[in-house]
Amino acid sequence: MNEQKCTPKTNYRRGAAYAHNIAVYIGAILDPEREFMLSRLQRALVRTMREDITAREAQCLELYYVQQRNYRQISAQLHINVSTISRNIQRGEHKLNRVLDLAKAILGQDVPAA
Numbered sequence: 001m002n003e004q005k006c007t008p009k010t011n012y013r014r015g016a017a018y019a020h021n022i023a024v025y026i027g028a029i030l031d032p033e034r035e036f037m038l039s040r041l042q043r044a045l046v047r048t049m050r051e052d053i054t055a056r057e058a059q060c061l062e063l064y065y066v067q068q069r070n071y072r073q074i075s076a077q078l079h080i081n082v083s084t085i086s087r088n089i090q091r092g093e094h095k096l097n098r099v100l101d102l103a104k105a106i107l108g109q110d111v112p113a114a
Contacts, residue, residue, distance in 0.1 A: 023065040025049060025096060029058055048099050057092035064089055 028034045028046045053061075063074045064085075071089075075082045 019065050022061060022093070022096065026058060026061045026066055029053065030062055045099055045103055049096060052095045052099060053092055054088075057088045057095070060085055060088040061092045061096075 025042075025046060028042070029050050059078070060074060063069045063077065064071075069077070071082045071085045074080075074085045078085070
């Protein structure tokens with residue numbers, strides 16, 4: 001029997017632009033070398049996010065948005081329940097958005113949204 005390898009696709013809840021912005025911030029949070037490619041405002045936001053987001057949330061966000069894995073793949077890699085993966089991603093997104101919303105309110109500028 002001929003079996004085809006089926007790779008599940010990751011469908012982002014908020015669209016590709018949202019996924020790209022999250023991937024940029026998570027990449028900068030996890031890799032200080034990439035931080036210098038960002039504007040001064042974005043670097044300040046990344047430093048704030050480093051303090052707010054837990055290591056596990058950052059790891060789940062990186063696997064989901066940067067490496068484009070789905071919840072089951074992340075669960076298998078980290079040996080964590082799928083519901084815990086979902087919760088970590090939601091909490092991480094919420095914290096990222098909270099920092100970006102605060103920056104928008106303080107600066108009155110259009111900050112690249114996550």
